[in-house]
Amino acid sequence: MAATTDIKQLRIATRNCGFIDPESLDDYIAVRGYEALAKALTMTPAEVVEIIKVAGLRGRGGGGFPTGVKWGIALSNAADQKYIVCNADEGDPGAFMDRAVLEGDPHSVVEAMAIGGYAIGATLGAVYIRAEYPLAIKRLRKAIDDARAMGLLGKNIFGSGFDFDIEIKYGAGAFVCGEETALIKSMEGHRGEPVSKPPFPAQSGYWAKPTIVNNVETFANIPAIIIKGADWFSSIGTATSKGTKVFALAGKIVNVGLIEVPMGTTLREVIFDIGGGCPDGKEFKAVQTGGPSGGALANKDLDVAIDYESLIARKSMMGSGGMVVMDEDDCMVSVAKFFLDFTMDETCGKCTPCRIGSKRLYEILDKITKGHGTKADLARLKSLSDSIKDTALCGLGQTMPNPILSTMDTFGHEYEAHVTQKKCPAHVCTAMLTYTINPAKCTGCTLCTKVCPVECISGTKKQPHVIDASKCIKCGACYDKCKFDSIIKM
Amino acid sequence: MSTIASLDALRARREDILARQKARNGKIVINVSLATCSIAAGGKVALEAMQDEVALNGIANVEFMQSGCMTFCYAEPTVEITLPGKAPVVFGGVDEAKARELVTEYVMKGEPVEGIIPVTYERVVL
Numbered sequence: 001m002a003a004t005t006d007i008k009q010l011r012i013a014t015r016n017c018g019f020i021d022p023e024s025l026d027d028y029i030a031v032r033g034y035e036a037l038a039k040a041l042t043m044t045p046a047e048v049v050e051i052i053k054v055a056g057l058r059g060r061g062g063g064g065f066p067t068g069v070k071w072g073i074a075l076s077n078a079a080d081q082k083y084i085v086c087n088a089d090e091g092d093p094g095a096f097m098d099r100a101v102l103e104g105d106p107h108s109v110v111e112a113m114a115i116g117g118y119a120i121g122a123t124l125g126a127v128y129i130r131a132e133y134p135l136a137i138k139r140l141r142k143a144i145d146d147a148r149a150m151g152l153l154g155k156n157i158f159g160s161g162f163d164f165d166i167e168i169k170y171g172a173g174a175f176v177c178g179e180e181t182a183l184i185k186s187m188e189g190h191r192g193e194p195v196s197k198p199p200f201p202a203q204s205g206y207w208a209k210p211t212i213v214n215n216v217e218t219f220a221n222i223p224a225i226i227i228k229g230a231d232w233f234s235s236i237g238t239a240t241s242k243g244t245k246v247f248a249l250a251g252k253i254v255n256v257g258l259i260e261v262p263m264g265t266t267l268r269e270v271i272f273d274i275g276g277g278c279p280d281g282k283e284f285k286a287v288q289t290g291g292p293s294g295g296a297l298a299n300k301d302l303d304v305a306i307d308y309e310s311l312i313a314r315k316s317m318m319g320s321g322g323m324v325v326m327d328e329d330d331c332m333v334s335v336a337k338f339f340l341d342f343t344m345d346e347t348c349g350k351c352t353p354c355r356i357g358s359k360r361l362y363e364i365l366d367k368i369t370k371g372h373g374t375k376a377d378l379a380r381l382k383s384l385s386d387s388i389k390d391t392a393l394c395g396l397g398q399t400m401p402n403p404i405l406s407t408m409d410t411f412g413h414e415y416e417a418h419v420t421q422k423k424c425p426a427h428v429c430t431a432m433l434t435y436t437i438n439p440a441k442c443t444g445c446t447l448c449t450k451v452c453p454v455e456c457i458s459g460t461k462k463q464p465h466v467i468d469a470s471k472c473i474k475c476g477a478c479y480d481k482c483k484f485d486s487i488i489k490m
Numbered sequence: 491m492s493t494i495a496s497l498d499a500l501r502a503r504r505e506d507i508l509a510r511q512k513a514r515n516g517k518i519v520i521n522v523s524l525a526t527c528s529i530a531a532g533g534k535v536a537l538e539a540m541q542d543e544v545a546l547n548g549i550a551n552v553e554f555m556q557s558g559c560m561t562f563c564y565a566e567p568t569v570e571i572t573l574p575g576k577a578p579v580v581f582g583g584v585d586e587a588k589a590r591e592l593v594t595e596y597v598m599k600g601e602p603v604e605g606i607i608p609v610t611y612e613r614v615v616l
């Protein structure tokens with residue numbers, strides 16, 4: 001555990017996680033639960049929208065669209081029925097912020113959805129949640145049932161005349177279903193395929209009615225804003241990004257876990273002061289923010305104050321909050337390949353640039369990591385990435401090239417080394433590795449011969465040994481075993 | 491149970507709950523994180539071990555509660571213990587042995603036990 005004495009974190013969205021019993025409505029009421037809803041119901045819907053606008057809250061699901069502005073659009077679109085939807089699909093690999101909020105403080109989301117419903121004029125809400133989150137579903141369901149039993153959902157809430165109820169919809173387990181138009185299609189019972197915008201859901205969404213889709217964490221901030229005020233919230237953060245952001249720290253980091261920091265906190269503070277740096281004294285190399293849609297930030301970016309704009313300026317993005325940390329042992333070409341493998345699997349196939357482009361990008365990366373890449377492949381990666389960005393229909397395809405573009409930008413020399421010298425500088429791409437024994441150091445202890453699974457190391461006792469490169473399968477067992485540092489991995 | 495039909499009714503109920511919680515002040519409160527992550531790491535084992543150890547030692551004034559994610563994945567399972575009149579302390583890496591030790595050492599004697607997770611955040615309380 002790292003010695004962190006400075007208080008760098010500020011918990012707003014996760015204010016109750018770990019402190020109250022998520023299955024107890026009374027525990028939530030004790031921390032002023034449902035007071036924000038009661039307060040909102042004494043205002044006009046336009047006043048509620050205005051507070052969220054002035055607070056400067058922006059969507060925490062990735063896009064960062066101003067929540068109050070979006071609510072205002074839905075409010076001004078008259079309709080006999082409107083809907084408010086909570087996006088709890090959380091498909092970004094390595095992200096679990098929304099799960100933690102729903103498992104630790106489900107009532108805050110229920111209350112916020114009712115506030116949002118009142119603000120835009122919706123009497124029905126739905127939570128679209130991935131079926132892989134059974135405990136979150138159970139606690140959310142209990143929260144909704146308990147709130148309904150107490151009259152905090154249902155007809156005439158707080159005697160205000162406002163009716164509101166929430167149902168739960170189960171996700172189909174595809175990453176693209178987190179995209180709001182695909183999510184709405186999926187809720188309607190269709191295939192979860194995105195449709196082009198406009199019209200935006202706030203104009204025409206679920207069953208062609210004005211629909212607001214917001215992320216779990218976005219909602220979790222709302223009761224705090226209503227109770228503590230827009231000015232309080234907007235005093236936290238940077239000029240363009242207010243409040244805090246929850247991140248899930250994963251990968252090569254000592255303090256793996258959830259953190260919540262004010263916007264404007266630097267990456268250095270997140271990775272080193274809070275995260276404790278990389279384990280085993282390894283050197284920090286990069287951090288992927290924004291998951292498969294984002295990019296890798298490196299040493300040169302450590303002093304960037306995190307907000308929506310600064311991350312985009314660095315060819316990454318805020319995303320929903322996954323942060324995967326990489327150390328000196330990670331190969332950036334392989335990292336890009338990992339994310340492309342993910343998007344290639346998750347493309348819905350509706351449009352060609354994404355369906356076929358993801359496969360081609362993956363193939364080129366695969367070829368490079370196997371030692372068959374050429375300089376022309378690097379140029380193709382770049383131009384294909386650029387055209388996919390410009391032509392894909394939805395956010396999944398448009399952002400899919402980001403992991404490639406950002407790693408090529410910052411770690412271009414690594415790509416070069418793979419294609420020109422046929423070397424993987426981080427010694428990850430096995431096809432390009434060779435194991436040899438340094439005769440000057442080898443004591444002939446024979447230990448390596450006992451672990452080699454293909455018996456390709458030979459030599460007499462107390463004499464330098466040799467590896468038969470034609471048989472070596474590059475498993476690295478000898479390298480790990482040798483006590484004399486005589487095996488060279490190149 | 492009647493419903494909460496007005497802001498006043500909500501406030502009254504809150505006062506009731508707070509009064510009940512105050513009555514808990516003289517008690518030892520053991521809060522075990524039981525989210526997906528913590529359960530996978532053995533949170534329920536920790537809870538059962540502590541309940542068992544509390545019973546074995548006949549400690550009467552303990553109240554157990556569950557909460558969600560305490561956010562310290564690297565130190566799961568985590569348990570927060572509040573001794574009467576003292577600040578809550580969060581312990582990490584609470585396997586079965588550590589759970590029993592927390593009861594016999596920290597709860598019964600107030601002796602420090604390894605694995606304390608420092609408070610590195612400020613929290614908004616509404």
Ligand SMILES: Cc1cc2nc3c(=O)[nH]c(=O)nc-3n(C[C@H](O)[C@H](O)[C@H](O)COP(=O)(O)O)c2cc1C
Nearest residue numbers: 059060061087090091178179180214215218395396
């Ligand atoms: C491929 C893809 C996946 C997405 N997955 C999620 C998700 O899992 N959760 C989420 O809240 N938003 C996700 N989004 C963003 C949503 O489309 C939408 O912008 C968001 O839910 C709006 O809520 P917010 O304004 O509160 O962020 C995804 C977008 C794309 C393009």
Ligand code: SF4
Nearest residue numbers: 349350351354394397
């Ligand atoms: S960009 Fe990809 S995921 Fe999005 S609609 Fe096109 S094929 Fe589907």
Ligand code: SF4
Nearest residue numbers: 442443445446448482
């Ligand atoms: S383990 Fe190392 S020192 Fe021993 S024989 Fe093998 S290479 Fe030589």
Ligand code: SF4
Nearest residue numbers: 452472473475476478
């Ligand atoms: S890397 Fe594996 S296969 Fe190759 S020599 Fe060492 S132990 Fe044998």
Ligand code: FES
Nearest residue numbers: 527559561562563
């Ligand atoms: S997600 Fe809860 S401690 Fe890891």
